[in-house]
Amino acid sequence: MSLSTKRRSKGRGLQCKRTEKQSTNCLQQTSVDPSDDEAIEKASDNRTATPQDSDSKPAVTKKRKQPTECFLSQPEEKQESTVKAKKRKKKKISDILEKSAPKPGVPADLQNLLSQHFGENRSVIEIEELKLSDSCFLPANDLTHSFSSYLKEICPKWAKLRKNHKEKKSVVMLVICSSALRSLELIKSMTAFKGDCRVLKLFAKHIKIKEQMSMLEKGVFHIGVGTPGRVKALVEQDGLCLNSTKYMILDWNWRDQKLRRMMDIPEIKKETIDLLEMSIIKLCREGSVKLGLF
Template sequence: MKPKRKRKKKISDLLTETVPKPGVPADLQKMLNEHFGAKRSVIELEELKLPDSCFLPANDLTHSFSSYLKEICPKWAKLRKNHTEKSSVVMLVICSSALRCLELIKSMAAFKGDGKVMKLFAKHLKIQEQMKMLEKDVVHVGVGTPGRIKALIQQEGLKLTSLKYFILDWNHRDQKLRRLIDIPEIKKETVELLEMELIKLCRDGSVKLGLF
C-alpha cells in the first residue's frame, strides 16, 4: 500500500490551531518592516517607524466595537460637534471587506450619537458618488476598505485634515479565519494607505492609531 501523502497545511488550518491573540503595536510595525525592509534605506525605514505615542490602547478582545470606541475616544460628542469640514472625517475605520464594514457600522450605533457615518468601499458604490456625498455633507466617520479609501485620497475626494482617529479592524477573522493582514491584497493596500500620509500624521501627533 502506498504511504499516504502528507497534505500541505493551508493557512486556514494553521489559523484554526492558533489561539487568537489580540493585535499589538509591534505587530503593525513588523508588518511595515516586512513590507519595506528590503526596498528602503535605513533612513527611510526610520521615517516609517511608529512610536508608541502614536497608538491608542489596543482591543483586548473583550470589547464590542462601540465600547472600544467609547474607551479610546471619550470626548466624541465634543469632537463631533466641532467638526464642520466637508470632504473629511474625524475617524477612519479600515476593514477587509464590504460585508465587515456593514457589520461594524451597525455595531457602532451606541457610540456614534448624531454623527454621520459613511460607507467607503467599492461594492455597488461608485467613487464619484462617494466624492459628491463627502463634498455635500459633513461626515464624521468613514468605514471602508483600504483600496477605496486610498483611491478617494488620491483623487482628493477625501482629505485627512480633520482626521484624529485611524482604526484598523485588526483582530477580526473572516469565514476562512483570515485577518486583514492575512489577505495579501488587503495587506498591501493597507500598507500603501498608511505610507501615503498616515504614518507622517501619526508621527506628527495629529492622528492616533487603534487596533480593534
C-alpha cells in the same frame, strides 16, 4: 599337391575363420533387440536431451534479466510516493490559524509588519522614517470589547469632537476593514457610540467612487467606514482629505469564514500598507492622528 599349395590353402582358411569371429563379435556388441522398446526410447531420450539443454541455457539468462527491470521500476514508485507526501504536507492559512489561539493585536505587530514589508526594498534611513513610536497608538483591544465599548474607551470626548467638526471632504474617524460586508457590520455595531453623527460607507461594492466624492463635497460626515482600496483611491483623487482626521481604527483581530484576519489577505495587506505610507504615518509622527487596533 605340392607343400606350398597346401600351406597357402590352410592360411586362407585361418584368415576366413578369423574374419568370421570378428564379424560375430561386432554384431554382438552393436546389435539391439528390436523388441526392446524401452532401450529405443531411452536412446531417443538421450539424443533429444542434448538440444533441449542447449535451448534451456538462454532461458536462464532471460530470467536473470528480470531483476534489473524490477530494480528500475522501484525508484519511480518512490518518487511518486514522495510527491504525494509533499502535496499532503501543504497547509492553508486557515489550517494554521485554526490551531493557533486568538491573540489581541499590539503596536509591535504593526511595526514588525511594516519592517518586513519594506525591509528588502528600502534603505535603513527610509525604514527609520516609517517607524512609529508607542505614543502614536491608542490602547489595543484585548478581545473583551464590543466595537462601541472600544470606541468609547479610546474616544471619551467624542461628543465634543463631533460638534466642532464642520469641514467637508473629511471625517474625524476613519475605520478600515477587509470587506464591504464587514463594513456594514461595524456600522450597525457602533449605534451606541455614534449618536446622531453621520457615517459614510467607503467601499467599492455597489457604490461608485464619483457618488462618494459628491457626497463628501456636499455634506459633513464624522465617521468613514470602508476598505483600504477605496479609501486610498479617494485620497489619491482628492475626494477625501485626511487633515481633519483624528483617529484611524484598523479592524485587526476580526476573522472571516476562512479564519483570516485582514492582514492575512495579501491584497488587503498591500492596500493598507500603501494607505499608511501615503499619508497616515506622516500624520501619526506629527501627532495629529492616532492609530487603534480593534
